[in-house]
Amino acid sequence: xxxxxxxxxxxxxxxxxxxxxxxxxxxxxxxxxxxxxxxxxxxxxxxxxxxxxxxxxxxxxxxxxxxxxxxxxxxxxxxxxxxxxxxxxxxxxxxxxxxxxxxxxxxxxxxxxxxxxxxxxxxxxxxxxxxxxxxxxxxxxxxxxxxxxxxxxxxxxxxxxxxxxxxxxxxxxxxxxxxxxxxxxxxxxxxxxxxxxxxxxxxxxxxxxxxxxxxxxxxxxxxxxxxxxxxxxxxxxxxxxxxxxxxxxxxxxxxxxxxxxxxxxxxxxxxxxxxxxxxxxxxxxxxxxxxxxxxxxxxxxxxxxxxxxxxxxxxxxxxxxxxxxxxxxxxxxxxxxxxxx
Numbered sequence: 001x002x003x004x005x006x007x008x009x010x011x012x013x014x015x016x017x018x019x020x021x022x023x024x025x026x027x028x029x030x031x032x033x034x035x036x037x038x039x040x041x042x043x044x045x046x047x048x049x050x051x052x053x054x055x056x057x058x059x060x061x062x063x064x065x066x067x068x069x070x071x072x073x074x075x076x077x078x079x080x081x082x083x084x085x086x087x088x089x090x091x092x093x094x095x096x097x098x099x100x101x102x103x104x105x106x107x108x109x110x111x112x113x114x115x116x117x118x119x120x121x122x123x124x125x126x127x128x129x130x131x132x133x134x135x136x137x138x139x140x141x142x143x144x145x146x147x148x149x150x151x152x153x154x155x156x157x158x159x160x161x162x163x164x165x166x167x168x169x170x171x172x173x174x175x176x177x178x179x180x181x182x183x184x185x186x187x188x189x190x191x192x193x194x195x196x197x198x199x200x201x202x203x204x205x206x207x208x209x210x211x212x213x214x215x216x217x218x219x220x221x222x223x224x225x226x227x228x229x230x231x232x233x234x235x236x237x238x239x240x241x242x243x244x245x246x247x248x249x250x251x252x253x254x255x256x257x258x259x260x261x262x263x264x265x266x267x268x269x270x271x272x273x274x275x276x277x278x279x280x281x282x283x284x285x286x287x288x289x290x291x292x293x294x295x296x297x298x299x300x301x302x303x304x305x306x307x308x309x310x311x312x313x314x315x316x317x318x319x320x321x322x323x324x325x326x327x328x329x330x331x332x333x334x335x336x337x338x339x340x341x
Contacts, residue, residue: 100323107317111310115244118306122242125304129228132299148235151228151301159296163260166293170263173270174207198330199273202323206269210318211262215311223256224248229301230255243306257311258303261294265315 096102118124138148153159181200184193225248226238233240241248243256268290271283294308303311 100320100327104317104320104324107313107320111313111317114306114313115310118243118310119245122240125243125306126233126240128298128305129234129301132301133228133234147233150235151299153296154300154302159299163293163296163300166264166289166296167260169289170207170211170266173267174204177203198326202319202326203266203270203273206315206319206322207266209322210266210315211259214318215257215262215314216259219257220254220259221252222246223254224250225254225256225307226250227255227302228304234301243304243310255303255307257314258294258297258307259311260297261303261308261311262315264290264293265312266319268312269316269319 097106132151132153133149134152135147135149138146177200181197181204184196184200187193224246225241225243226236227250228234228236230236230238230250231240232238238249248254268287271279271286274282274286290312294303294312297303297308298305
């Protein structure tokens with residue numbers, strides 16, 4: 001009700017101002033759209049960032065603050081309605097993506113969309129795997145239609161060492177974050193940082209739920225998808241199965257999705273722990289590092305392209321989900337404190 005009253009009063013002020021300054025009277029709907037755009041800009045001034053937690057801007061903003069934040073004199077407000085509508089839409093998108101829940105919805109939808117694409121077009125996986133597969137002459141009995149060969153990158157020592165390093169890297173980083181979390185919990189009063197506790201807790205929870213539980217303990221055990229080197233297209237005995245088809249011949253530790261790619265995707269999520277001024281500098285190297293392990297898994301014939309893509313993206317989805325849950329729990333806790341008499 002207060003927001004509705006604010007819009008009506010603001011629209012009336014803008015309409016009256018247009019008349020007094022020699023402009024044509026504005027229709028109420030057009031005046032309301034322009035006032036809403038100005039109110040969106042004014043809401044930026046109500047966002048307060050603290051060291052330990054964030055206080056979100058209130059839903060109600062006084063008219064005098066809104067009008068004082070308008071760019072230029074009120075005579076400049078008498079423009080076309082289209083820029084105001086575009087600004088409202090842009091501000092809505094920015095506000096939607098400013099919260100973890102918004103990113104969760106986008107990433108979750110992208111994950112299922114990619115799964116549908118890989119399922120409907122399974123040749124994508126075969127084409128990518130063929131780029132790293134080298135055919136050879138079959139020894140012994142020559143069975144008609146049999147394909148022999150190997151993935152040569154999987155036998156080169158330098159790539160094996162690199163893969164082993166990146167295999168353990170997510171676990172080592174998680175141990176370091178656990179140490180930082182415990183060290184922060186030892187502080188009290190002004191030296192204790194609530195934001196660090198929240199950020200480290202989200203990261204560690206995302207690591208446990210994503211690469212460990214959802215990927216390695218659930219999806220890889222029930223997907224039944226054979227790995228590339230196990231399928232008849234690449235010298236194996238099992239039939240190729242597209243991503244999302246859980247009727248393959250694999251018994252355990254299957255191809256869908258890649259656990260190492262999920263761990264690498266979790267490393268990419270840690271960009272949110274980097275201070276914002278350093279993200280343009282440290283962000284690209286971190287993303288690059290997170291893509292090395294998935295690329296090696298495809299080159300080794302251990303996973304299909306869909307396995308590493310959806311495995312990498314799954315960690316982003318779960319990380320955003322955990323962050324959204326933390327945000328909702330904190331909001332509920334603040335509401336309980338405010339209503340506790």
